[in-house]
Amino acid sequence: MLTVTRVVHASVLLDFGGARILTDPWLSERPFYYQGEPRSIATAADLPELAGIVISHGHYDHCDLDALIEYPDKTVPFAVVPGLAGKVRAAGFANVVELAPWQSTHLGPIEVTAAPASHGVPEVTFVLRADGHTVYFGADTLRIPELDEIARRFPELDLALLPINGLRIRPVFNRQVVMDATEAADLARALRPRLAVPIHYAFTSGPLGDRLMTKSDRNRPDLFRAAAADLAPDTTVHILDTGRSLPV
Template sequence: MSVSVSRIVHASVLLDFGGARILTDPWLSERPFYYQGEQRSIATATDLPELAGVVISHAHYDHCDLDALRGYPDKNVPFAVVRGLAKSVRAAGFRNVTELDPWQSTHLGPVEVTATPAEHGVPEVTFVLRADGRTVFFGADTLRIDALDEIASRFGELDLALLPINGLRIRPAFNRQVVMDAAEAADLARVLRPRLAVPIHYSFTSGPLGSRLITKVATRDPEVFRAAARDIAPDTTVEILDPGVVLAL
């Protein structure tokens, strides 16, 4: 099976498993203090291709932009989401929603989707997606937690890991870290040993005021992750993708 990946923006990615396209964590608009920091490759939901399914890791707006996603015409497209989110997805008009706890699975078309652990200060999961022997890990914006190491023993070889890297901290919460940073993402790559790793979740900015008062990031430069992975996870090839660029695995 041919598999490809294309970033839309932030942690919103299109994964194509032999024509079965899965959308991750849709974010298709902006609002004050939530700026994408790069030109997204899909302008609106009506520009999305036909989807086999959608996965959503958690309810934060920059990962779960349901108001913008309402424009997607197929209201029967299946969703796999963190437990507790189905009511909001159905309220946006989508009828086929499955909630998952870590290690529970469902299918979106031919793609098996398994929720995996995450920690972000709100209910969240990450995902492993598999079809025809090809396996992809989607890291959403979790912290680097030990529970993620179990993915390696449960799923074996990964073709691709999509890893958040900006190390986001919340200033009003005493600079509490809520997302893994580039070095921590490289350490996760060391454990998971994916053939390829693509950094995600790094261009976001909360704007000049928000960056002073609300958020603090460790890096917005994906090359920092590439350098860390070169030292920590040398068996993994890092590919940095601009939005809209298609990478075939």
């Protein structure tokens, strides 16, 4: 059995029959980085026993190692984007493997395969398989054509976790760095998952930051559901509040 539980933002717990994976941990806040929704796990010490942790890239809201230090099991295995292993080891976690796109490893019983991504910094997304289930975790990538290859390699996706806020960085020519709801729906069309859960949509830079630094479609998972109904009608969309679990 597979269940997915949202922690906050792009951080979710995937439970493959008792073997749990944490994605892109973000367990604290600081100026200009606010989660915009209740976080369902207060600190890393409150996390359940994990089979592994995957980290798509080194941005603080996806790689909160200062907060993750409180997780007691320093032997928990990590799969991370190339170039990040040293930072993870410096935080006290020695069991780390870097994965470039289409490279694979195992975190406990779970097969983890890196897939392409584009976000302006080195990033990967992940496909996770175990217990007869397959999940795609989209982190906060843009919608790039290279993602279509996932459907060829993994033609039977049970669940896709897709970012939807279309984040733009204002000082850099209003540059988009995350797919928006319609682009995420188009990715669902290409990947054909049985279920899709939107992620990465409540983040805010605060009143000043949202005005001067970032622009996004906040708290609008309904836009993704509507677009997916048109572009990917065979995929069922579940909008999952933080702390809620969904059997897949």
